[in-house]
Amino acid sequence: MLQEAFSTFVRTHGLERHFQRLAFFDIGKRPGADNTLASTLAKQLVSVSNTPVDGLIASLGTHANGLTESQADKIRQDVGLNEIGQGKAQRWWTHLWHCYRNPFSLLLTFLATVSYFTDDPMGAVVIGSMVALGTLIRFLQETRSNKAAEKLKSMVSNTATVLRRSITEAVLGKSREYFNLPEQQHQVHKVEIPISRLVPGDIIALSAGDMIPADVRLLSAKHLFVSQAAMTGESLPVEKFAQQVNPATSNPLDLDNLCFMGTNVVSGAATAVIVNTGKNTYFGMLAERVLKTDRSPTAFQRGVNEVSWLLIRFMLVMVPIVLLINGFTKHDWWSASLFALSIAVGLTPEMLLMIVTATLAKGAIYLSQKKVIVKRLDAIQNFGAMNVLCTDKTGTLTQDRIFLERHTDIYGTPSDKVLEYAYLNSYHQTGLKNLLDVAVLEHAELQSKLNVARRYRKIDEIPFDFQRRRMSVIVAENEDRHFLICKGAVDEILSVCSRVDMHDASAELTPELLDEIRTVTAALNEEGLRVVAVAARECRPDKESYDVVDEAGLTLFGYIAFLDPPKESTAPAIEALQKHGVRVKVLTGDNDKVTAKVCREVGLTCDAILLGAQVEAMSDAELAVAVERYDVFAKLTPLHKERIVRALRHGDHIVGFLGDGINDAPALRAADIGISVDSAVDIAKEAADIILLEKSLLVLEQGVMEGRKTFANMLKYTKMSASSNFGNVFSVLLASVFLPFLPMLPLQLLVQNLLYDFSQVAIPLDNVDAELLAKPQRWNSGAIGRFMIFFGPMSSVFDIATFALMWYVFRANTPETQTLFQSGWFVEGLLTQTLIVHMIRTRKIPFLQSRASWPLLITTATIMTVGVFLPMGPFAEYFKLQALPLSYFGWLLLILLGYMLLTQAMKGFYARRYGW
Known part of the structure; x- marks a missing residue:
């Protein structure tokens, strides 16, 4: 799998800095075979970036709506699976030699040789048998262990969303190439396939949380931000576009319309065509070089x-x-x-x-039988040594299914209009659909809204990110009216609202109304409900592209409130972990009032909660003191979580982090042992050392x-x-x-x-x-x-x-x-x-x-x-x-x-x- 390959080469080998130092042209300037390879690949990628889309699609032998399954199979036979070469198993004789060539075996061999030439053949036989048995036992044991580890890792798979074209039954008998068939005889559909089966020419859809599964050229992009930290050392995500801004750019990593295997989507959405797979990717070339370096010990x-x-x-x-x-x-x-x-x-x-x-x-x-998959064998020891477990709240302490409990206006009165706007937003967005969106779309009362949603045409969307903590879609029912519908965290929505809806009449958002809004939402939070605000405004009908700046002057219509009840297993699991010397800390981006209620229900003391804004204002020394005192942290950004984990590690703790979202990936990487779940986003699974097939703290306690x-x-x-x-x-x-x-x-x-x-x-x-x-x-x-x-x-x-x-x-x-x-x-x-x-x-x-x-x-x-x-x-x-x-x-x-x-x-x- 791509993610295991990435983890093996970068994190497991301790080579993050090594990758960051390997600028593309530094490799190209080094003598040897790498020079030609790097130069050729650089030229190819620059050429791909500057080639018009139609020409690129034609040169790849693909189609704007993707490949057919038979075409993909044929290409796969020619280029192989989308895997890095390191996955090839050692030849058995090479493995046997590695099992033998240690100082102890060499010393015994020397003793056996000396015994033989000093007229002690029996001694030579016994000592030789010692060497042979020791080597054979290690060889058999490691072979069995490697097979078991590979089998376990194969249970955790990542997929990509790819466009596939199929041909209707009416034309299956025709002996014509698929591309020569009339367009109307093709059916286009999105399918999820294992990343290893992707081929050059595949058209893929990307959204927040996805790993980039190969080297790709973007065909469309909407507020697409990609993290390239492991490749370039840049701490901040970079924005990517469908068009190259500066055609003179010669460094592939600086090309605006290319994304590379091993990086990941932080926010936004895109479609892209795969250019290179496996060892032919930029990452694949670096991997070959990294193989020549010694492994940094864990x-x-x-x-x-x-x-x-x-x-x-x-x-x-x-x-x-x-x-x-x-x-x-x-x-x-x-x-x-x-x-x-x-x-x-x-x-x-x-x-x-x-x-x-x-x-x-x-x-x-044994852990695999308990629904715990170990990606790295030596992570087991860290699992047992862990004395602090940091965990997200949603889906870990609470059930992995959120229920839409209420939909109200600004005063807390049930409102169908708020319900309709929330449904339109969740239905038409194409970015990362979280549990809240799923709860909205599956709500029983909303099934009648489906036909209403289909009457609206989507114009554009402004994807979610963890700084704004909101997302918007722009829809049109008639050509003369566009509506921007925004939903998100209450404070972040209020920051872009200037008016409120009051019984179908619009009023200015005054300080008095603002106080009342905060009172209503606080009361909902006290009940343990997670509150999301819904706002909207009408836009000009002639505008086709929207940006973050358009999220302004909105009218607040009300709130949708979700119930996220604690799991029955959470309280006994936390009690067991604490009994065994593992201190549980909750790190969440959620509201502090909701977090406090859930923590009390599961038996965690939360007399004091540290908020993200307070973390932001602290120095590293101050935070090191605070993390020892507090057990509950709320309203955190992904970087706050990472800082807290690092502060705990510097305090001589062995820290585990359990998370499954994009916002958890930095903390997963920073922890001594990253723990995720099989249903997590790709980047979270890539960063984790251990994967839980069941998102339960009881399973974790057994591990x-x-x-x-x-x-x-x-x-x-x-x-x-x-x-x-x-x-x-x-x-x-x-x-x-x-x-x-x-x-x-x-x-x-x-x-x-x-x-x-x-x-x-x-x-x-x-x-x-x-x-x-x-x-x-x-x-x-x-x-x-x-x-x-x-x-x-x-x-x-x-x-x-x-x-x-x-x-x-x-x-x-x-x-x-x-x-x-x-x-x-x-x-x-x-x-x-x-x-x-x-x-x-x-x-x-x-x-x-x-x-x-x-x-x-x-x-x-x-x-x-x-x-x-x-x-x-x-x-x-x-x-x-x-x-x-x-x-x-x-x-x-x-x-x-x-x-x-x-x-x-x-x-x-x-x-x-x-x-x-």
């Missing part, structure tokens, strides 16, 4: 990197120490080097990437909980791996000082590490204690480091006990008996490492108060069984192990029991002091 990836570097720093300290101690004490620097390399591998959480990917994929699949569960399981693995590996290396360090031989051979250490890693592959499926879901969690490398240092050496206490057991009880204290010593520590080390999975996965008593999931129980039990079997079974000699005396296992049970009791006691101390 907040989630930065957290993983911090943890990885923490472990690497420990490795860089510990490995040289182990090397030097063993080299000087054993006088075998080659064996010491191999052993130090094995220690490096032991300190490395090889399965971290696989565990993270598997956990995120499992979370995404937050799954995000936290996903992160909790990732954190489990990181804590387990870090503390266990550090404890193991710490034990090696102590043993190396006193033992006349290596405490464990490199091969044995690698096998133990491999088995331990496989014991944790089911962690993504593990249960999570309710306490861990009670509040948001984030990556904290400092806390992980403290946990590692605290719990790691604890296992060393019992490793030392095992050393003493093997040395003094079983007399494994000479180089000749080192195999017995190594076998004893191999079993004890693997079992304690595996048990730590169950000890650290919960703050509670494992197996009794908190039990792991069955898959995790089975994998850990299997690995413990394999660990005991290796020295006792027929393969012991291959791993340079030997059978242990049966009495050893009695001692082993005591060691494991002591380890579990001490760990449980220290968990309580640690949790009380540092939290869990």
Whole structure:
């Protein structure tokens, strides 16, 4: 999909500034193949801009009323789908190579090669198997995850409105080309098709909220403003026209009658013909260049990197120490080097990437079952870490269906004239039809007005925008009378009214009448009704084009009032979110009185409401203080919403924003996690990280909980791996000082590490204690480091006990008996490492108060069984192990029991002091 492509290249890659710096001719001046491509495309677009419409339509092989379906199919076969090339899947062998080519796999391969050439083929086989299995698991897991993610993203689709011509049945048998048929034998209709199926030559209709789906030449435009911020860095929308104002313009982005893939319509309406699609667009060319740049890490990836570097720093300290101690004490620097390399591998959480990917994929699949579609897997962690949720009011706190409750004159008395004018306005407008328009058009009383509306001919319209907060249509019933009918927010309508309608008589709008009007509308607001004012005036019949300046000297006829009742699910959802540590804030452009009533009904405190005008007057520092105090914000513009979200983020909050309108797009982009719905406008869905298939805060609350569960399981693995590996290396360090031989051979250490890693592959499926879901969690490398240092050496206490057991009880204290010593520590080390999975996965008593999931129980039990079997079974000699005396296992049970009791006691101390 175009929107996912745009999101992937610009927002997900963190390349907004990169795009803004890539001025068209800067690309053209760079050496290489890009130079020719940019120059050719620039010339083509300039030529398209200056070509007369008839000539352009002819050159594209299309028609003013669009293509037929068969023509579009034929063109699509030639040019392909309207998709960016980045969507092509990796070749499986390329993906397999990427799964292999990490430092850890390369290190293991080096060890396997050295083992093979030092007459240890069995060691080479085991280490090679480790590499192969690790790579294969990651490859299979990522392949499955990628397929799942693509399947989920395909559930969220965007469409475009395109003109299609069809041929009547009477001429289907004729063997003539469609374009040669008489015009009257064609039927023209508007259809919604997926953006990917658009082709050059398609005629499309654009309105506020639409993404521009390809590079297009405008055929008609009415107050069309397009946001090109992602392409040019311009913060304000630019107005586009059907004609090029300055024919000498050579920069494509400055051409007045061209719009580009990836930009979006802020306001107005237009029709356009598609010139270029997919990789042949301006955006497609930039995308190819962006592919050559490195991806900027997301907040989630930065957290993983911090943890990885923490472990690497420990490795860089510990490995040289182990090397030097063993080299000087054993006088075998080659064996010491191999052993130090094995220690490096032991300190490395090889399965971290696989565990993270598997956990995120499992979370995404689960959320899809809860009607939550994840566009970016790593957004799940932000979902769980979110501690502030900003949400729009309409359709989120309230029902997604607004009812036309009243239509009154200026005094609040029912008025059919106001009803008729409102219907004419909603019926004839072609811009963005919001819920209010839908409510007007579907109102039962208005069905009789349909024939009346059809008697009027539309002359022109002045589309809605979020600065004026009103829109107008100009209609004519007779050629000698034009009427401009305007509806919008009360204050904005009053600002262009000079008179009022009083029982079919017109009177001047006096201060006294103005006070009465405000009293009536305030009373309606107090009832929870959203009030829209309706005004009109007669215009000259000879005028065919109208502009914003014509919205003046209007007569106020009255109001239409809408009921937007709260959803039954809203109050319990807000209560649940707040219980789980998510503070809900309402950001709306609606009236403060209506907002206050709705908030009270759903259980949100709104003793004080911050208005958009107050936000406008605040500095960033003042706003940073205000956003902490207020939970309800009303009469906001889109930029106000964005400022509030950014202020919250700068206050060290993880901020989610839920919205579905054009006015929500800036805030969606500014938030840590943008959340939208499948019924949202294109630009809102493009900006979002997560799409809800059901616009409900209850669904959102379930998503937050799954995000936290996903992160909790990732954190489990990181804590387990870090503390266990550090404890193991710490034990090696102590043993190396006193033992006349290596405490464990490199091969044995690698096998133990491999088995331990496989014991944790089911962690993504593990249960999570309710306490861990009670509040948001984030990556904290400092806390992980403290946990590692605290719990790691604890296992060393019992490793030392095992050393003493093997040395003094079983007399494994000479180089000749080192195999017995190594076998004893191999079993004890693997079992304690595996048990730590169950000890650290919960703050509670494992197996009794908190039990792991069955898959995790089975994998850990299997690995413990394999660990005991290796020295006792027929393969012991291959791993340079030997059978242990049966009495050893009695001692082993005591060691494991002591380890579990001490760990449980220290968990309580640690949790009380540092939290869990």
